[in-house]
Amino acid sequence: MSAIVLRHGLIVARAGSRLGDVLIRDGVIEQVADQVEAPPGAQEVDAEGCWIGPGLVDLHTHLREPGREQAEDIESGARAGAIGGYTALVAMPNTEPALDNVALVAYVLERGSRTPLDVAVAGAITRGREGQFLAPMAEMAALGVRLFTDDGLGVQDPLVMRRALEYAKPLGVTLAQHCEDEKLANGGSMNEGAVSGRLGLIGRPAVAEEVMVMRDLELVRLTGARMHFLHLSTARSVAMVVAARRMGLPVTCEVTPHHITLDEVSCSNFDPRFKVHPPLRVLSDVAALRQGLRDGTIDAVATDHAPHAPELKDLPFDEAPAGMLGLEHAAALAYEALGSEECSPITFFDVLSRNPARIAQLRQGDRRFGMSGQGGDVVEGESANVVVFDPDSRWRVDRTALQSRSINTPYHGRELLGRVRSTIAKGRLVVDESVLV
Amino acid sequence: MIDSIRGCSLLTLNDMSCAAITEVLDTAESFVEVNRRAIKKVPALKGRVVASLFFEESTRTRLSFEAAAKRLSADVLSLAVASSSMKKGESLRDTIATIEALGIDAVVMRHKSSGAAAQVEGFVPNVRVINAGDGQHQHPTQGLLDAFTVRQVLAERLGVIGSETGSSLFEGLNVLIVGDIRHSRVARSDVAAYVALGASVRVAAPGTLLPVDIDAWPVSVVEDFDEAIEWADVVGLLRLQHERGTGSFVPSLGEFTFTHGLTWERARRLKSGALIMHPGPMNRGVEVDSRVADLDAAIINRQVENGVPIRMAVLYLCIVGAAKGEVQ
Numbered sequence: 167m168s169a170i171v172l173r174h175g176l177i178v179a180r181a182g183s184r185l186g187d188v189l190i191r192d193g194v195i196e197q198v199a200d201q202v203e204a205p206p207g208a209q210e211v212d213a214e215g216c217w218i219g220p221g222l223v224d225l226h227t228h229l230r231e232p233g234r235e236q237a238e239d240i241e242s243g244a245r246a247g248a249i250g251g252y253t254a255l256v257a258m259p260n261t262e263p264a265l266d267n268v269a270l271v272a273y274v275l276e277r278g279s280r281t282p283l284d285v286a287v288a289g290a291i292t293r294g295r296e297g298q299f300l301a302p303m304a305e306m307a308a309l310g311v312r313l314f315t316d317d318g319l320g321v322q323d324p325l326v327m328r329r330a331l332e333y334a335k336p337l338g339v340t341l342a343q344h345c346e347d348e349k350l351a352n353g354g355s356m357n358e359g360a361v362s363g364r365l366g367l368i369g370r371p372a373v374a375e376e377v378m379v380m381r382d383l384e385l386v387r388l389t390g391a392r393m394h395f396l397h398l399s400t401a402r403s404v405a406m407v408v409a410a411r412r413m414g415l416p417v418t419c420e421v422t423p424h425h426i427t428l429d430e431v432s433c434s435n436f437d438p439r440f441k442v443h444p445p446l447r448v449l450s451d452v453a454a455l456r457q458g459l460r461d462g463t464i465d466a467v468a469t470d471h472a473p474h475a476p477e478l479k480d481l482p483f484d485e486a487p488a489g490m491l492g493l494e495h496a497a498a499l500a501y502e503a504l505g506s507e508e509c510s511p512i513t514f515f516d517v518l519s520r521n522p523a524r525i526a527q528l529r530q531g532d533r534r535f536g537m538s539g540q541g542g543d544v545v546e547g548e549s550a551n552v553v554v555f556d557p558d559s560r561w562r563v564d565r566t567a568l569q570s571r572s573i574n575t576p577y578h579g580r581e582l583l584g585r586v587r588s589t590i591a592k593g594r595l596v597v598d599e600s601v602l603v
Numbered sequence: 604m605i606d607s608i609r610g611c612s613l614l615t616l617n618d619m620s621c622a623a624i625t626e627v628l629d630t631a632e633s634f635v636e637v638n639r640r641a642i643k644k645v646p647a648l649k650g651r652v653v654a655s656l657f658f659e660e661s662t663r664t665r666l667s668f669e670a671a672a673k674r675l676s677a678d679v680l681s682l683a684v685a686s687s688s689m690k691k692g693e694s695l696r697d698t699i700a701t702i703e704a705l706g707i708d709a710v711v712m713r714h715k716s717s718g719a720a721a722q723v724e725g726f727v728p729n730v731r732v733i734n735a736g737d738g739q740h741q742h743p744t745q746g747l748l749d750a751f752t753v754r755q756v757l758a759e760r761l762g763v764i765g766s767e768t769g770s771s772l773f774e775g776l777n778v779l780i781v782g783d784i785r786h787s788r789v790a791r792s793d794v795a796a797y798v799a800l801g802a803s804v805r806v807a808a809p810g811t812l813l814p815v816d817i818d819a820w821p822v823s824v825v826e827d828f829d830e831a832i833e834w835a836d837v838v839g840l841l842r843l844q845h846e847r848g849t850g851s852f853v854p855s856l857g858e859f860t861f862t863h864g865l866t867w868e869r870a871r872r873l874k875s876g877a878l879i880m881h882p883g884p885m886n887r888g889v890e891v892d893s894r895v896a897d898l899d900a901a902i903i904n905r906q907v908e909n910g911v912p913i914r915m916a917v918l919y920l921c922i923v924g925a926a927k928g929e930v931q
Contacts, residue, residue, distance in 0.1 A: 359815065365717055480696040483716060
């Protein structure tokens with residue numbers, strides 16, 4: 167592995183950012199200085215005008231393998247992640263079959279270890295994600311699984327959720343919930359409100375999400391177990407989680423790039439590429455999520471990267487599957503939501519790297535599957551997971567030029583500000599000049 | 604605002620101007636006469652091909668559109684969905700592409716999913732798409748024929764022809780739409796048409812059958828149906844749609860009739876000359892008492908009859924895009 171030198175970037179660190187160079191060798195950040203001397207044969211990356219920070223960590227990636235490899239597989243998902251600046255992904259368990267046992271978890275970890283990135287696994291809370299019987303969480307935890315979720319669906323039965331929290335607590339793992347009460351969501355396909363009524367589409371009301379957030383906060387209070395709230399989409403949901411945390415409950419939350427950049431009006435043309443669960447909400451929710459991100463009350467931006475084969479997104483809106491791509495554009499969208507030119511680089515890396523790494527317990531790494539430490543500052547001795555982000559680069563989303571196997575991005579044609587220039591994963595330069603090396 | 608549907612697809616009546624709607628009604632007026640001839644045919648769409656794609660069951664709308672197309676001398680390709688490759692897993696996009704490859708000018712389509720017609724228009728931009736009902740979204744030709752029927756009847760009373768009145772008969776007209784507004788594509792199209800033409804519209808429904816966005820509609824909500832009966836010049840009833848799972852929205856059909864059915868007692872309190880309408884098929888004894896449905900004030904058969912000239916007008920305007928006056 168040849169050495170890498172990053173030249174003249176803003177090296178972002180909590181203790182104080184500085185302009186300078188970074189030398190990476192043998193998977194480690196070897197030197198951070200005003201100017202470093204490049205060893206013979208080193209790859210040089212021009213980071214002029216760019217931010218150099220820890221590689222991004224996605225808490226919420228649907229890699230679709232096993233079972234739906236026509237939409238995405240671990241290898242293509244890792245490529246999409248690398249282009250997006252990610253050095254670690256947490257693979258969601260709603261595959262076919264679901265990741266609810268050690269054999270399947272080991273399979274994904276092993277396949278992930280062949281990619282340049284760290285691929286961690288979130289295991290299912292219940293067997294088959296059917297919401298009835300607990301999955302073998304202790305066995306999966308022994309294999310390194312630190313997050314459990316039935317994502318795609320929330321655990322609907324409150325008694326099952328209580329048992330899951332009680333069982334998870336001594337294992338030191340975190341349960342992550344997709345909060346939507348499916349009874350109240352009523353089979354709906356977009357946000358319930360002015361647009362759904364006009365379009366004659368059944369709505370998934372905000373209250374379907376908020377009722378489950380409220381229920382689960384009370385269950386956390388009861389059990390004391392740790393809980394992470396996936397893709398919160400309403401102002402009320404965030405306010406409840408924030409209030410609970412102020413009272414000392416061990417809860418964290420994330421928002422997606424789409425919930426902070428799009429609203430329900432996007433669905434007006436019945437384009438299923440805008441269909442997602444929870445649905446795109448109203449502008450006041452978008453504003454509240456942005457505010458929460460800026461002031462640090464929302465912990466993380468997580469993509470909910472959800473590839474779907476193109477023929478499925480050509481179905482009528484109510485029949486098409488929910489979900490959209492996320493990995494390749496998340497950094498620019500988060501930058502936009504954080505205020506573009508006003509975006510603080512510290513906050514940017516907090517929500518995209520440090521906090522997600524902490525929530526997924528990826529700071530330490532795990533030798534068994536070649537996982538390195540994620541989410542640390544760019545300082546000497548840290549694992550070399552680094553991203554170079556150019557906040558001034560303007561570019562246009564082109565769905566024909568994606569690394570993902572799928573094209574279901576809602577941003578096709580949109581101009582973005584801010585682009586990942588380079589990604590260094592485990593000491594290897596995997597993306598340079600915004601293309602895969 | 605859309606000021607004419609000439610040469611366009613017809614997906615929704617939302618955003619349609621008074622002029623656009625009046626143009627369709629006036630064009631339909633000229634086709635009424637054709638339907639009264641012994642030989643009910645004009646060569647207006649000779650050599651044109653219209654595909655009729657009904658992905659959801661329908662009898663009257665489908666027959667009405669096909670009759671309209673044939674009276675304009677168009678060739679009609681009719682896809683019977685039950686026996687088509689849609690049942691074999693072919694996507695909507697591929698089905699439409701196949702039909703388009705046969706060389707068609709327009710597609711008339713009905714689908715159980717809201718927005719399906721809009722999606723199809725995106726798949727085949729060179730073909731005019733005429734929405735014959737999409738889910739709970741819109742049923743534009745029903746809205747047009749309802750407005751046409753009201754204007755026709757009111758004009759007859761004055762001894763004039765509807766097209767001589769433009770939209771003037773709708774000024775100050777009180778329209779009360781009653782029943783399952785929430786699930787009704789007819790209500791959405793009716794409201795758009797009546798409001799664009801200048802009528803005043805109120806709606807009455809059980810709380811569970813009002814749309815969630817009713818505050819944004821250009822109508823006022825009547826909490827008690829009984830209090831609005833005397834106000835109405837036109838009562839538009841809607842089918843209570845058991846097949847869409849309406850069952851869990853009201854305790855029983857009997858209770859619906861009790862609160863929102865047009866019973867004999869309620870009908871007796873209507874203004875003299877008030878009109879009773881229903882898009883069919885009726886649930887006699889539920890939305891409307893059977894005797895009320897057979898009163899002269901109930902112009903339900905006129906609605907059915909007018910389906911053909913309205914659809915002739917829509918096909919003609921959408922496909923040929925000709926200006927008024929060129930019809931004959």
